[in-house]
Amino acid sequence: MGASVVGALSSARAAALDVVCEVRRRRGRVRDVLRCSGEVEALDPRDRALTTRLAVGAVRASGTLDGIVRSHVTRGHLEPRLADALRVSTFEILFLDTPAQVSVSQGVSLAASVAPRARGLANAILRRVAAEDLPRIGEARERLQALVSLEDDQRIEGVEPTGKYGLSDGRFSSAGASEPSSALVADISLAGCLPQWLAEEVVASLGPALGASLALRALEPPAATVALNPSLGEGLSLEALSAAALDESPLPWPGAYRLGRQAGLARSGLVRAAKVLPCDLAAQVVAWTAASCACGTADRPARLLEVGQGRATKTILMAGAAQSWARTLDICSVELEESKVRLACERLRAAAVADCCKSFALDATSLSDDDMPMPLQEPFDVVFVDAPCSGSGTLRRHPEIAWSLSRDAVRHAGSLPALQLEILTAAASRVAPGGELLYSTCSILVSEDVEVVQAFLNSEKGSDFRLASVTDAPIASGLRPEEADLLGHMVSADGMFRSSRGTLFGIDCDGHFLARLVRTGGTEP
Numbered sequence: 403m404g405a406s407v408v409g410a411l412s413s414a415r416a417a418a419l420d421v422v423c424e425v426r427r428r429r430g431r432v433r434d435v436l437r438c439s440g441e442v443e444a445l446d447p448r449d450r451a452l453t454t455r456l457a458v459g460a461v462r463a464s465g466t467l468d469g470i471v472r473s474h475v476t477r478g479h480l481e482p483r484l485a486d487a488l489r490v491s492t493f494e495i496l497f498l499d500t501p502a503q504v505s506v507s508q509g510v511s512l513a514a515s516v517a518p519r520a521r522g523l524a525n526a527i528l529r530r531v532a533a534e535d536l537p538r539i540g541e542a543r544e545r546l547q548a549l550v551s552l553e554d555d556q557r558i559e560g561v562e563p564t565g566k567y568g569l570s571d572g573r574f575s576s577a578g579a580s581e582p583s584s585a586l587v588a589d590i591s592l593a594g595c596l597p598q599w600l601a602e603e604v605v606a607s608l609g610p611a612l613g614a615s616l617a618l619r620a621l622e623p624p625a626a627t628v629a630l631n632p633s634l635g636e637g638l639s640l641e642a643l644s645a646a647a648l649d650e651s652p653l654p655w656p657g658a659y660r661l662g663r664q665a666g667l668a669r670s671g672l673v674r675a676a677k678v679l680p681c682d683l684a685a686q687v688v689a690w691t692a693a694s695c696a697c698g699t700a701d702r703p704a705r706l707l708e709v710g711q712g713r714a715t716k717t718i719l720m721a722g723a724a725q726s727w728a729r730t731l732d733i734c735s736v737e738l739e740e741s742k743v744r745l746a747c748e749r750l751r752a753a754a755v756a757d758c759c760k761s762f763a764l765d766a767t768s769l770s771d772d773d774m775p776m777p778l779q780e781p782f783d784v785v786f787v788d789a790p791c792s793g794s795g796t797l798r799r800h801p802e803i804a805w806s807l808s809r810d811a812v813r814h815a816g817s818l819p820a821l822q823l824e825i826l827t828a829a830a831s832r833v834a835p836g837g838e839l840l841y842s843t844c845s846i847l848v849s850e851d852v853e854v855v856q857a858f859l860n861s862e863k864g865s866d867f868r869l870a871s872v873t874d875a876p877i878a879s880g881l882r883p884e885e886a887d888l889l890g891h892m893v894s895a896d897g898m899f900r901s902s903r904g905t906l907f908g909i910d911c912d913g914h915f916l917a918r919l920v921r922t923g924g925t926e927p
């Protein structure tokens with residue numbers, strides 16, 4: 403924070419405010435606005451990092467920050483640019499290590515830069531944020547930290563370790579087992595800057611200790627993780643990555659690296675050339691595991707249907723993983739949005755895997771229909787459903803999600819779980835007998851993962867399938883010990899993959915989910 407100067411408004415903070423105003427005016431995404439901003443581009447790297455942290459943080463925590471600011475305004479209404487400035491400054495006071503004297507003084511200058519007559523009001527509000535809300539969040543974090551240090555729900559059960567939450571806190575073992583205590587939910591909501599309903603869902607889905615751990619890490623920047631494209635020669639891609647001086651270090655997964663410096667990645671041209679794919683580590687594990695389920699089944703080229711191709715990151719990883727095992731995958735992918743299919747096709751060509759991949763723009767809920775394009779009519783060894791979801795496992799990467807999502811979207815009829823079940827059921831009809839149906843999301847909510855899997859298995863179509871453990875996927879037998887540890891750590895006792903199960907080797911992944919369903923009954927589709 404050396405660039406900060408008490409009194410004179412720093413250019414990093416002024417740029418962060420412009421970005422946040424632009425996001426509000428255009429209803430844009432903060433990372434897109436940051437990427438396209440000439441003002442941000444002109445900053446030196448250190449200031450650019452502060453601008454990014456402030457703008458992303460202000461958007462990610464917006465509901466909590468606005469509530470705190472409002473609680474200190476006794477009358478009247480804040481004009482939008484002033485509210486934006488106070489949001490940015492409140493985030494800095496509460497969540498960055500800037501000395502309060504500097505962050506308050508800079509916050510007052512920031513507010514005065516857009517509303518000169520509000521200097522006194524801004525001063526009063528920000529001083530109260532520093533004096534009252536900063537310690538309140540510190541106390542909430544301490545209580546959550548005490549809970550996290552107990553490690554597992556079993557040790558919590560029957561013990562009231564800190565006396566700071568009610569006894570009922572230890573009694574969560576699965577979704578809906580009991581109501582979360584309001585004190586725990588309030589702490590997770592405040593420290594993790596989540597709407598209360600989402601904090602409740604997080605506790606119901608992950609349990610108290612993992613919910614607390616997630617809240618403590620919720621405002622940190624996401625890990626800068628990349629995958630080398632195996633199809634373009636891992637050695638060459640690694641050389642190019644080293645030459646770009648991004649301070650890479652290997653992670654315990656084939657071709658996975660963490661970057662110490664992320665800022666130069668776009669400028670290096672490596673992403674455009676598809677030599678390097680920005681991709682969370684857990685998403686890489688999901689893609690390689692899915693590829694192995696297809697490659698492990700036959701000596702002939704295996705057929706894999708990917709549902710929900712998006713920008714084809716996992717398609718590229720799956721094709722590359724198969725090549726690295728000297729196997730061939732024929733991949734068909736379907737995606738609802740035509741613009742994504744066009745982009746996916748461009749990326750597949752750049753990544754040198756277009757020969758083995760075909761993409762179709764269609765609605766996956768119609769996959770059981772008779773009039774599908776020809777290549778989709780033949781049965782598949784593996785159908786991999788990378789389902790549309792809330793993205794609640796990727797809040798740090800997609801900061802808009804936390805405050806734009808509603809409980810209705812993840813819970814009720816006509817919502818995401820209903821669409822996920824419809825897609826899974828339609829996709830199931832394309833699985834060959836003995837083949838596998840894989841269901842994946844980047845959500846941490848049980849309503850979108852295990853409950854969808856259970857609803858499917860309880861359905862007529864689902865009666866042809868049984869759950870298999872992800873630890874028994876063919877990839878597991880070929881992994882190096884630390885890679886096997888990583889996979890094992892992320893698989894729960896029920897055999898389902900959940901990367902939200904906490905950090906390992908200091909790696910803090912997004913929250914991804916994967917379930918394997920093997921087809922044991924039924925006839926050819």
Ligand SMILES: C[S@@+](CC[C@H](N)C(=O)[O-])C[C@H]1O[C@@H](n2cnc3c(N)ncnc32)[C@H](O)[C@@H]1O
Nearest residue numbers: 710711712713715716737738765766788789790
């Ligand atoms: C989790 S994302 C996929 C991510 C992608 N596989 C990747 O690796 O980057 C889910 C995708 O499903 C697509 N989708 C949503 N509804 C769909 C539907 N009814 N049929 C097919 N695709 C759909 C979304 O547009 C989105 O791209």
